[in-house]
Amino acid sequence: MESVDAKRAAPPDDPVDELSGASDTGGKVPVHELVYRRLRALILFGDMAPGQAVTIQGLTSQLEAGMTPVREAIRRLISEGGLTFRDNRRVSVPVLSVENIAELKFLRSAIEPELTRLATPRLSVAEIDALERIDTEMDAAIAGGDLESYLKQNHAFHTRIYAAAEAPIMTSTADRLWLRFGPSLRFVCARVESVALPDNHKTMIAAFRAGDAETAALAMRADVLQGMVQIETCLAEDLYKS
Amino acid sequence: MESVDAKRAAPPDDPVDELSGASDTGGKVPVHELVYRRLRALILFGDMAPGQAVTIQGLTSQLEAGMTPVREAIRRLISEGGLTFRDNRRVSVPVLSVENIAELKFLRSAIEPELTRLATPRLSVAEIDALERIDTEMDAAIAGGDLESYLKQNHAFHTRIYAAAEAPIMTSTADRLWLRFGPSLRFVCARVESVALPDNHKTMIAAFRAGDAETAALAMRADVLQGMVQIETCLAEDLYKS
């Protein structure tokens, strides 16, 4: 089966699986948690465009949930930077500015390599194999032009590494940052045809196998910077155009 | 309108929202925002002990607010790490572990010096004067044994620097980290008589005046590490005791 992740019962974040699965799950998880995960995935994988308005009532009908759970999920996402609470008391998907990207670049290149460094000695062989499978699927998605799959596999690749680091505060901090540039990713990748990314992933996997934390961390740093620069140039072009 | 403050007739003790809502106390702020600020201050300044249970209905009566606003505020604080959502669906103030402190040390010493570096060229003379006044009041609070005031002045000192950096993502990230060790601070300071000397603060102020971003950043890094080490040793003693 592809659900290689059998250990984790219900830690705070496992949005990908919950999204693909039906809206109905076991009775133990509260609705506001499910709404949160689904909405989070919607933002993270570019299903909502930057600047798009988000209304409570729209989500209650779209996700078929009550008003209170939707409200709580929205507050949570706002607090994580995935949504913006404007002065009108209305909510929308935030738009990245150039200054924001500079901040994200600094924070991500500080945190994510460190998470990779911590993860290296903790990654089991099975986990590394799983990472390699994810990377392979990612290549297939790129070759096939399946943007949705590409984004999700890329996210899964990073997320699983960070989960292995066993550093909850740093991981949740990194997750928050991903939420910020998520909405722009689809947008960016739509116009950048040649994605030259996977080299870093392959380097990482080899370094994991060799137990070389430093090389893995450097590759992660390169991967992060590569992605952010790509968003940066795309956004600069857009500013120039308009 | 007049219906807004109908509930807050004469609560004798309410210093919290006065502090956080220094400039904006207009009628435009929603209740869930006010509840959030007050609850946040309660956590940040050690009014709630680590491990203490937090109930929705308790807060509705204590803060005299409805159920929905309290609920939203709690979700927000959970998402920021200031509260923990347990498997029982109950909420409590989290307890710091040694591993958590290591993470906080890494993150804070990466982010807060950078914020200081960014802030240095943006700090006006008036702002620096305000910082010096805060530092003076902090000294007075230490001398007078006023722990509450000390914690708030120290927080204000850092917060005002970070606000000047004009880096919203990094600032909100740093704020999140403060929420994590806030509950432990009062606890720590209660037993450590000799509080970390504000040498670093004085160094920072001088560096701000000289426009020396690098020195200011280094002093901030020293200040951060000093604080975290203090919490660390205190927590280690507690582990040893039990």
Next chain:
DNA sequence: CTCGGCAAAATTTGATCATATTGTCGAGAT
């Protein structure tokens, strides 16, 4: 007769919804 444990009632707490109230945006008239 007392002590300890087990189980059922009672209480507390959380989750969700339906609804009333309030505020905001926009169309059309002055």
Next chain:
DNA sequence: ATCTCGACAATATGATCAAATTTTGCCGAG
């Protein structure tokens, strides 16, 4: 261009239901 009115969206309350914890009461063993 400004003002008023109506539709729409968010805020906030209280009620209701469900889950979990605590209390209570019972029974048997020592």
